Amino acid sequence: MIKTLAGIGFLVLLLYAVDGIKQALGLPVPSAIVAMLLLTFFFASQRRVPDFVDQGAKALMRVIPLLFIPPLVAILDVRAMVLSHPVVLFLAVTGSTLVGLVVTGLLYKALVRKRGRV
């Protein structure tokens, strides 16, 4: 429990640190992604993931659906756009997402099979 909280705290602090540097330098990059890449390089240099970071990350991942509730409610703010083009939006988020999923999965499967391994 303490390890998990320490891990979450560490991830939040790292995010704030990168965000601070980003603001100071005025860089147009997403802080969370830059922080994630830095952390990945750190793991690679250590050749291991510290246990508390692992537990914190897992805990956050488990509650991702909870964390997405407010941004989904925020769709109310763009209600006018959603309601004026419901078909385009519906096709984009359902049909085309499934196209992307299926193409990725099948392409990977086909390429791997060609090389004689599954």
Place this chain on the structure above:
Amino acid sequence: MTAALHALLWIAVTIGLYGAADWLYRKSGHRAFAHPVLLPVVVLIVIFEASNLDSAKYLASTQVFSTFLAAAVVGLAVPLYRSFDALKENRVAVMVAIMGGSVSGVISALIPAWLLHAPEGLIASLLTKSITTPIAVTVAQSVGGIPAVAAAVVIVTGLVAALIGPSVLRLVGVDDPVATGVALGTAGHAIGTAEAVRRSDVMGSVAAFAMIVNGLATAVLLPLIAAVVG
């Protein structure tokens, strides 16, 4: 009511609704329609539509959630680092599959939008649909999209991928964990990746890798393409 108390109340309501929905989800045997993100959102939207409560105040009160969401994205470094092992042998196949899925996902969203004469701002907001919200919002702005619409499209896209993705993939004969992970990460960004993490370590690692590659490639290429085309 003071602002702090107000914020705490909305946070408690959100967590309470999520807890109840999560219980139902497990009770129903993980049926997609009972996914713990859907029910709370529907309840909250109905509340704001039916009452004169201000949804802007709700969003301000739950700002802390977006900090934890961004921290969760930082935490994807763990599966990403572990993906290096899972991907050792098939890195080329994975890269080609990500590119194919990414391009086909964007094109299949654009064709109906063009055919149905959607306004340009909306079309630009669809381009970033399969990349994770923090990247999508930044990129959507730079190609003339509407950040709020782009964010909404991204989130619903991820949700669709996470909810019905694994069953659709099984239907077309994709059941290998690496293939499923690549597909979920490419088409469903962080939400798809979270679903993959829940299913298996290998699937989660590969999905994190796919999400990052797709996100970074789109972030670099889309503004270039937009500059050339526009």
